[in-house]
Structure formats: structure tokens, C-alpha cells
Amino acid sequence: MAHPQRRPDSSSLAEVLDRVLDKGVVIDVWARISVVGIELLTIEARVVVASVDTFLHYAEEIAKIEQATAEGDLEELEELEVEPRPESSPQSAE
């Protein structure tokens, strides 16, 4: 072998649980069980959000930003619209 290598180990339960239970995309339960009368709110952060409190703080801040930028970005605004019957709404193909 040209150069010694270390192979990563994928079998550690603790390493898997650390990631699967704490990281990855999170979707609020209301967005998962209902489409009627809800408005989706998307929060993207480049920092790791540690707690629900921090999350709610981000949510507030982002909501302000989205309101401020909504007028200038019609495409984004359409993406965030909630329609009562999504599967029957005609969508233009990409």
C-alpha cells in the first residue's frame, strides 16, 4: 500500500445515536399532521442550535427577516404559501 490509511468505524451505537437523535432536519409536529390553517416557517442556521429556546429565538428573528424581504422576493413568497389541497393544485413542471 502506498500510504497507510485508517478506515472509519461505522458500528458505534453511541456515535449513531448522537447524530440520529440530535441532528438532521427537524420538522414540527403540526407541519407533519396538518395542512389546514398552518403557515410553514423555515429556519436555517449555520450554527448548531442547542435548545428549544434558542430555536424559538431564531424562529422570531428569521420571521422578521422573511417579512422584511418578502416584497422583494416573489419566488420565495410563493414557495412559502400553504394551499389547502396540495395534490390537486396544478404545478408547472420544472
Add this chain to the structure above:
Amino acid sequence: MSNRYVYGVVEGDTVEFETEAVAGADRVYTISHRRLGAVVSDIDTTDPEETDEDAQRHDEVLREIMDDDGGTTVVPMQFGMAFESDRELKNVLRGARPAFRRAMNDIDGTVELGLKLVSEADADIDREAIEAAAADRFEPIADQSVTNDLFSDRLVLNRSYLVAEDERETFDEAVADFEADHDDVIVQYTGPFAPYSFVDVKIGAQQ
């Protein structure tokens, strides 16, 4: 079994295979909205019980998706993201499309690797020097990295690295080199994982 358990989101692909899935399901498939697809299995609850077995199955299914069809990029979900039906799922795919696409962009063609450096018992180590050596060696190879909890005094470094598929061998070599140079630290090298630590997206709902 009309509820849908979601593993992650793919773009421009439809993934389908038989496997040991969460909550006893034996098949995963894709529910698409335009170019985005959620890889799901059927489940009969929207609040799945958190067991070690199902958490591991969630992770294994994500690995299978990443290996599918010569390599598929997937934005991984946290455990437990079960939807009432296809309708709610498609609504989220539509409503959060820009966020999913940006996350997809960030992690395209990459894997997550974990590295813990633990000092040997009673070793008198220079933590700062080890941290600096690790940064010099690993940061240039990785696209991004994040620090994780230093839950023990002996833990000198605990980081996750986002590494392009074609840089993986280089990273493996860097880990071997680092280990050879540092007798006083134990190197725990884990993965490859779906890039859980690099998709910081939360989707909330206002009623």
C-alpha cells in the same frame, strides 16, 4: 399503515428498495413533489417510539440511500419525522423547498466523518499543540467542520467533518499520519455518516 416515516430528502432521484426499515417496515420508496423526493417507509403512527434498534435502522437506511445507484445525496432527517399522509409531506416539500435545495447544495457528494482525540490516561499532553496539529492536518481536506461536546477532561478534540467523497482516502491517510505522530492520544475515527451535523434546518408551523 397510512402514515409516512421520512429518512431524508433527495433531488431528481427516486429511491426504492427492500430493507429492514423503521418500525418493522420492509420497503422504502420515494414520494415526490416536483424534483424533490422524500424517502419514506410506511408506519402506523406519527409519533414513533425511540428505540436503539429503530435509530440504527434510520441510520442504516440513510447509508443505503447514499450508496444507492452509484451515490445519491440525501438531506438526512432527525429520527422520528413521521407524517400523517402524503398530503402533509408534499406540503412541507413544497413550502420548504428553498431550504431543502440549499441544504442539498451544501452537502452534495459529501459524507460526515467523526473524530475524537482522547488523551491516554496519565499522559501529560499539550492540548493546544494537539488541537493546532489537528486543525492543520484535517481542516484543509474538509469542506466544513463543527465541534461537538467535550464531555470529558481527557477529550482533547471532538469534531465532525464534512468531506467530499473523492477526498475520503486523503482524509483516511491524514488520520493514519496523525495517529502515527501522536502516541499520547487515542484516535477514534467514525463514519461515514449522512451529513446530519451539516444540515441545520428546522421547519416550524404557525397555527
